[in-house]
Amino acid sequence: MAALLIGFGEWWLYIGLGVAAIFLTIGIDRIDEDARGAYIFRPLLIPGVMLIWPLVLWRWFKLETNSESWRKRYQPQRASHARLWLVFGIIIPVTFLAAMSFRQTPPADFEPQRLSEAGETAQ
Amino acid sequence: MSDRAKSPFFVGYLPIPQGLRSWLIAISILLLVLFAAVSWAVGTTQDDPGPGAFRFDFGRQTVTGILEAKPYPLVHVKQGSERIPAGHTIILSGQGKNGAISRAEPLDGKLVEASGVILKRGDLDMLQLRGGEAGLSAKDGQGGMIAPKPEELGRWKVAGEICDGKCLAGAMRPGTGLAHRACANLCLAGGIAPVFVSSKPVEGSEFLLMAESDGGPLGDWFYDYTAVYISLEGNVERRGGLLVFKADPDTIEVLK
Numbered sequence: 001m002a003a004l005l006i007g008f009g010e011w012w013l014y015i016g017l018g019v020a021a022i023f024l025t026i027g028i029d030r031i032d033e034d035a036r037g038a039y040i041f042r043p044l045l046i047p048g049v050m051l052i053w054p055l056v057l058w059r060w061f062k063l064e065t066n067s068e069s070w071r072k073r074y075q076p077q078r079a080s081h082a083r084l085w086l087v088f089g090i091i092i093p094v095t096f097l098a099a100m101s102f103r104q105t106p107p108a109d110f111e112p113q114r115l116s117e118a119g120e121t122a123q
Numbered sequence: 124m125s126d127r128a129k130s131p132f133f134v135g136y137l138p139i140p141q142g143l144r145s146w147l148i149a150i151s152i153l154l155l156v157l158f159a160a161v162s163w164a165v166g167t168t169q170d171d172p173g174p175g176a177f178r179f180d181f182g183r184q185t186v187t188g189i190l191e192a193k194p195y196p197l198v199h200v201k202q203g204s205e206r207i208p209a210g211h212t213i214i215l216s217g218q219g220k221n222g223a224i225s226r227a228e229p230l231d232g233k234l235v236e237a238s239g240v241i242l243k244r245g246d247l248d249m250l251q252l253r254g255g256e257a258g259l260s261a262k263d264g265q266g267g268m269i270a271p272k273p274e275e276l277g278r279w280k281v282a283g284e285i286c287d288g289k290c291l292a293g294a295m296r297p298g299t300g301l302a303h304r305a306c307a308n309l310c311l312a313g314g315i316a317p318v319f320v321s322s323k324p325v326e327g328s329e330f331l332l333m334a335e336s337d338g339g340p341l342g343d344w345f346y347d348y349t350a351v352y353i354s355l356e357g358n359v360e361r362r363g364g365l366l367v368f369k370a371d372p373d374t375i376e377v378l379k
Contacts, residue, residue, distance in 0.1 A: 106170075106322070118276045
């Protein structure tokens with residue numbers, strides 16, 4: 001399981017590196033006129049792009065295709081905020097309590113057992 | 124004016140609107156009580172990290188004794204210091220997450236001078252060596268002195284957890300448990316001696332230096348079981364003042 005998670009993380013970052021290479025050399029000039037001609041700051045964005053590359057691609061697509069609705073983007077999401085507050089208010093304590101409850105119990109009562117006498121090395 | 128425009132609105136740098144004052148006070152008190160309750164609950168449900176600690180207050184300790192490199196470096200003290208009496212057996216480690224295997228191997232069986240800082244937890248002692256020959260070096264005058272002969276104590280089934288000896292002895296608090304697992308495995312990968320913490324004492328000791336069943340350092344099998352409560356069988360032997368548990372990985376069982 002741990003190897004799977006690490007493998008997933010590696011591939012995520014490899015893809016992110018590819019997206020960063022393309023976005024920071026081609027994409028950023030196409031969607032942000034303020035970035036044109038400015039290069040020194042671009043390497044600083046590489047780690048961030050590697051982490052959130054799906055969002056970068058999504059935003060690039062929206063801006064490239066002019067399907068961005070800035071009104072919708074900046075509209076406060078107060079309705080869902082209340083629901084999310086409630087959901088997280090339940091999920092976080094439940095997760096915490098589950099983590100505290102479903103854990104190994106120390107074998108405090110286990111008495112070490114001698115399986116063979118001193119001086120013997122029987123298997 | 125719409126109802127929405129008339130509803131009170133909180134702005135941090137303006138006085139609190141009258142309609143929100145009681146709500147704000149109630150929430151503030153509730154959060155204070157809640158945080159205090161959660162802090163108390165978390166604090167009281169944690170396992171005791173134990174009394175282990177780096178004993179910098181003891182000052183630098185220098186001892187002379189016979190070095191045994193396997194399974195992990197330890198010194199049977201012949202000439203003690205203020206805090207480490209003669210006859211004591213002390214495990215060695217390097218600095219940080221480094222063991223002392225490569226430094227100890229050329230000195231196996233020889234009289235050495237070891238110098239450093241003690242980590243102490245109950246009857247488990249570890250000496251974090253100084254760098255270079257100031258920390259560990261051969262010493263003249265061995266004469267006929269040799270390491271104590273191992274005393275076989277039979278085969279045992281024990282339950283508890285595998286820890287790295289350094290954090291357990293006091294480099295970390297806690298130096299045991301699942302939260303410490305990644306740190307323990309890093310220390311063990313660095314060559315620090317693994318120690319089995321038994322649920323109850325075996326022949327008077329709850330800490331057993333671990334070894335492979337052939338007496339050498341542990342293989343890689345144990346990494347998946349570090350910091351997990353397990354039961355395990357193996358032969359136990361006494362080497363000086365220390366018990367060595369020669370673990371048999373085929374008998375390992377993860378406890379519920």
